[in-house]
Amino acid sequence: MTKIADKPRSMPQGHVRLPAHELIYRQLRALVLFGDLAPGQPVTIQGLTDLLGAGMTPVREAIRRLIAEGALEFQGNRRVCVPHLSADNIGELILVRQWVEPHLAHCATAHATAEDLKQLTALDDELDAAIDRGDLRAYLESNYRFHKVVYDIADAPILAELADGLWLRFGPSLRVVFGRLGTQNLPDNHKAMLAAMAGGDGDGAAAAMRKDVAQGMELVRMALTGGRSLR
Amino acid sequence: MTKIADKPRSMPQGHVRLPAHELIYRQLRALVLFGDLAPGQPVTIQGLTDLLGAGMTPVREAIRRLIAEGALEFQGNRRVCVPHLSADNIGELILVRQWVEPHLAHCATAHATAEDLKQLTALDDELDAAIDRGDLRAYLESNYRFHKVVYDIADAPILAELADGLWLRFGPSLRVVFGRLGTQNLPDNHKAMLAAMAGGDGDGAAAAMRKDVAQGMELVRMALTGGRSLR
DNA sequence: GCGTCTATAATATGATCAAATTATTTAACG
DNA sequence: CGTTAAATAATTTGATCATATTATAGACGC
Numbered sequence: 001m002t003k004i005a006d007k008p009r010s011m012p013q014g015h016v017r018l019p020a021h022e023l024i025y026r027q028l029r030a031l032v033l034f035g036d037l038a039p040g041q042p043v044t045i046q047g048l049t050d051l052l053g054a055g056m057t058p059v060r061e062a063i064r065r066l067i068a069e070g071a072l073e074f075q076g077n078r079r080v081c082v083p084h085l086s087a088d089n090i091g092e093l094i095l096v097r098q099w100v101e102p103h104l105a106h107c108a109t110a111h112a113t114a115e116d117l118k119q120l121t122a123l124d125d126e127l128d129a130a131i132d133r134g135d136l137r138a139y140l141e142s143n144y145r146f147h148k149v150v151y152d153i154a155d156a157p158i159l160a161e162l163a164d165g166l167w168l169r170f171g172p173s174l175r176v177v178f179g180r181l182g183t184q185n186l187p188d189n190h191k192a193m194l195a196a197m198a199g200g201d202g203d204g205a206a207a208a209m210r211k212d213v214a215q216g217m218e219l220v221r222m223a224l225t226g227g228r229s230l231r
Numbered sequence: 232m233t234k235i236a237d238k239p240r241s242m243p244q245g246h247v248r249l250p251a252h253e254l255i256y257r258q259l260r261a262l263v264l265f266g267d268l269a270p271g272q273p274v275t276i277q278g279l280t281d282l283l284g285a286g287m288t289p290v291r292e293a294i295r296r297l298i299a300e301g302a303l304e305f306q307g308n309r310r311v312c313v314p315h316l317s318a319d320n321i322g323e324l325i326l327v328r329q330w331v332e333p334h335l336a337h338c339a340t341a342h343a344t345a346e347d348l349k350q351l352t353a354l355d356d357e358l359d360a361a362i363d364r365g366d367l368r369a370y371l372e373s374n375y376r377f378h379k380v381v382y383d384i385a386d387a388p389i390l391a392e393l394a395d396g397l398w399l400r401f402g403p404s405l406r407v408v409f410g411r412l413g414t415q416n417l418p419d420n421h422k423a424m425l426a427a428m429a430g431g432d433g434d435g436a437a438a439a440m441r442k443d444v445a446q447g448m449e450l451v452r453m454a455l456t457g458g459r460s461l462r
Numbered sequence: 463g464c465g466t467c468t469a470t471a472a473t474a475t476g477a478t479c480a481a482a483t484t485a486t487t488t489a490a491c492g
Numbered sequence: 493c494g495t496t497a498a499a500t501a502a503t504t505t506g507a508t509c510a511t512a513t514t515a516t517a518g519a520c521g522c
Binding site: 019020021054055056057058077078079 | 506507508509510515516517
């Protein structure tokens with residue numbers, strides 16, 4: 001296992017000093033979100049202290065946080081791992097996302113400024129570029145960031161946190177499933193959504209969002225039920 | 232500040248030894264959920280180590296977990312407190328609860344055994360008794376446990392965790408708001424719900440649940456918008 | 463196979479360091 | 493001379509680490 005970072009003895013004066021547990025949390029979160037840790041993979045404290053060059057305390061806190069968010073699973077004994085998704089789990093996630101994401105898209109449409117739309121368009125361009133390059137990792141990141149910005153615009157912090165948290169649950173599977181499909185067949189209803197938002201059509205944006213979510217999640221569901229078991 | 236527990240030097244042999252951070256988490260969670268910590272009240276690590284007779288590490292982990300669940304708020308600097316609810320927050324909570332709780336009630340109706348209904352009836356009796364006694368704390372606990380059991384029966388772990396997590400956000404305000412009303416005017420649509428569940432009427436149970444949630448949350452909303460500020 | 467032993471990893475403590483708030487002093491101004 | 497404001501000191505509290513303890517998994521012998 002390779003080291004990602006050395007322990008910084010003296011901080012090289014980044015503008016704001018973020019506490020170590022926060023940094024570790026963000027790194028570990030990204031590892032889960034973009035599928036660098038596969039479902040079922042065990043997560044150990046000491047493994048992460050070596051990998052990220054951090055002390056035990058910050059690593060412990062980051063792991064606890066991610067367990068609370070459902071990104072990691074505490075296995076009764078004292079082992080922690082990235083959870084597998086069951087078919088039932090996927091069904092629940094589809095249900096929640098199909099309710100909450102259109103709602104947020106609707107709110108976002110009401111609040112979006114020209115500046116916001118520009119930012120979303122730029123992110124969607126990045127996403128297209130990633131698809132053309134066949135760069136799965138970049139696709140996953142751009143796609144996530146697009147949705148994240150929509151949440152922020154919607155100005156509904158509790159719903160946004162809820163929607164954001166769900167990504168941690170299906171992120172690991174997304175990587176596995178989409179990896180088998182190639183980047184050409186991935187869902188992208190963002191342009192229809194942007195058009196609706198630009199026209200102030202909240203219902204249209206919500207419908208586009210629902211379609212986007214439904215397509216993506218359905219691919220995961222099919223892979224987990226139809227295909228051979230991932231376990 | 233009075234001590235709740237002494238540090239147990241040797242465990243008095245409870246059957247299963249739960250780790251300290253888990254015990255601390257549950258105690259602190261209950262303190263938030265039932266309003267023993269008021270909105271705005273600061274939560275310090277060292278205060279809790281004294282109050283609960285625990286070391287710093289377990290307390291830190293418990294606090295992190297509760298922050299991740301939205302029960303506590305990290306205030307930029309490094310202070311932690313019980314969050315205040317804004318009118319917008321309440322609006323979001325009403326929206327989510329009115330969607331998810333009826334859904335869970337519907338699922339629960341499909342899965343409920345005679346045993347389950349017996350347990351729910353017993354909990355509802357406790358709730359009635361608490362109302363008669365004018366015992367607010369017991370009402371809050373019985374009410375929560377009733378809903379919690381419905382979640383468990385529904386057999387939808389992700390939705391259940393979601394619904395359960397929301398309680399932490401409005402729990403502190405519930406205590407404040409209901410404390411002003413007296414126990415006679417509190418919502419209780421559990422009997423209609425139980426009747427529907429017993430008859431296998433999922434839609435009826437969902438409707439009763441929606442009504443129960445709407446009544447309770449509306450009281451909180453009115454108190455927070457209409458009444459003088461709680462701050 | 464079953465029980466015991468050992469190695470490994472998690473849990474928990476207290477000490478140490480750093481940051482932030484509060485209290486106190488000092489200085490400036492009306 | 494009193495009041496206010498700035499600067500500084502003191503205290504509280506959070507962050508991190510090194511280390512000791514404890515529990516679990518896997519290996520070994522029976």
